[in-house]
Amino acid sequence: MHRRSVLKTALGLAGALPFAGMARAEAARLRVTWWGGDDRARRTQELMKLYQQRNAEVELLGEVSNAEYFTKLATQIVGGNAPDIFQLEPNSFADFVRRGSALDLGGLMPSPIDASGFGSGMLDLCSVDGKVWGIPHALNSFGLMYDKDAFAKANVPPPDDKTSWDDYADRMVALTKAAGRDQYWGSCDASGYSYAFQVWLRQRGRDLFTADQKLDFGKDDAAEWFAYWDRLRQRGGCVPADIAATSPDSTINLMPLIQGKAATSLAFSNQIVGMQATTQVPLAVTMFPNGGPGAKPGQFYRPATSWSIFTRSKNPEAAARFINFFVNDPEAGKILGVERGVPMSAAMRAAILPTLKPVERAQVDYIDAIADKVGPYPPPPPKGSQQFGRLMKRAADAVAFGSVSIADGAASLVEDANGIL
Structure with missing residues (x-):
């Protein structure tokens, strides 16, 4: 949109x-x-x-x-x-x-x-x-888009299909420091992106919803996700709360990468066409960070x-x-x-x-x-699930601004999500 x-x-x-x-x-x-x-x-x-x-x-x-x-x-x-x-x-x-x-x-x-x-x-x-x-x-999947020149100039290896979430965080912090640009960070803040959270959950054997139309994650899962992005935010590796609040996940013209405020964006693979048409920086695409050794595939064809x-x-x-x-x-x-x-x-x-x-x-x-790196397509989401993205974004923004604690933000997300099913 x-x-x-x-x-x-x-x-x-x-x-x-x-x-x-x-x-x-x-x-x-x-x-x-x-x-x-x-x-x-x-x-x-x-x-x-x-x-x-x-x-x-x-x-x-x-x-x-x-x-x-x-x-x-x-x-x-x-x-x-x-x-x-x-x-x-x-x-x-x-x-x-x-x-x-x-x-x-x-x-x-x-x-x-x-x-x-x-x-x-x-x-x-x-x-x-x-x-x-x-x-x-x-057909598409999820895609981590990045500015090729930004990584080359910073002498930081760009992410690839072998990059874990921890590796990604370290590289984003390094890129922010090496770039040395005002109002410029390594990563977007994807804490409010429901599809990124889904990939992260699937790498851990969970999902957003079960086949019988129930929530498939708990407040501990949500808290771990919010904590990851909070640490990255505190380390200066991703955009701050005020910028993240105006970046509603996959809206191309509002992405920090497109606005010249970040070197990466977690989006959908087909969006690289529209993104490249909107920016002069040369873009490349790779997979979302992986869950580390023994993790399950998080991405899927859709x-x-x-x-x-x-x-x-x-x-x-x-x-x-x-x-x-x-x-x-x-x-x-x-x-x-x-x-x-x-x-x-x-x-x-x-x-x-x-x-x-x-x-x-x-x-x-x-x-x-990525044909041999994707998992099965998830079961159809339950009625009302279309509202989940808005709930996710609201909870993530509240945590990012410090309006609520990570634990309270996670608990409210689970409670609100159960309320729409």
Whole structure:
């Protein structure tokens, strides 16, 4: 989520397409909604125009919203006027499915939606209770982005897939000191990033939630996490509380790395494309710090985003054909690139590789490189879990500012988290 805005664009202008009049009146009208920055909007709208040029019987209307996306979508669903096709992501997916918002796609595969080119188990990423409710746009994981020049100038080794959390802390302190720049630190403060906490938990054999929809961590786990970042903060290795408070996890333009206040950021792998487009510093990506000897894999492959069809859509077959085009057509793939992540289909990856910029190719290489280092996809999170990120951020900020003790902040997070399940 980058900014509060709403952009509605009707892409089926009669003057731009080879149909009008009666053909126009008979067109299947599909509304498509998503969130994202200007680059995502541009790519998606360009793809929609291409689809209409090939399919005169379809009228597509794109709706982009950001900060208010999920609130707006939930309101539309309750009112029965949601878009035919809407974008979801892992933390929101199961919640919307269990509210009866999405159509079971089993009857629309393998035709018109052909997922045969996806890797083994990839449709499981959008499955709940044994049924497929969405089609993943692309694959991503978590990624530690860093400024290559900052580490080279400081003569500090950059993090890699062998870097433990303790190693990471020491390097961030060393980089801060070596850089010697005012208002510049080695690391962001990820104490309020729920996805970073999830990776850390999974390395210890826990997770955010259990398969039976319960909280899978306790106050001691949360306290240990908050204490790690408190120590790093006190040592000067990460940004202070006032800067962290204005850095809501994966919002690109608010990341300390993008604002020139830190050398690293814990984010999502596909975001390196949008991040590099926003900064002049050369970026690289590696895995989150590991849990040390004997630790379990913390990271996992995930659908960066996905398409679902509204249960009450009047044109589910037409919606399914558009989704199939989105994930399988080579020309569509070239337009989308890897801004939403690495294509699920091997054929699509092969089609777009020659067209990718170096930073985009780096994302594909990264996803390939971690194949033997990721763990299983977690079970669908419980209803209400979408609120967890806000609770995590609130508790972390309170600890960072010293408003509450680490123990009290951890206890309040567990209590509040249990309250939303």
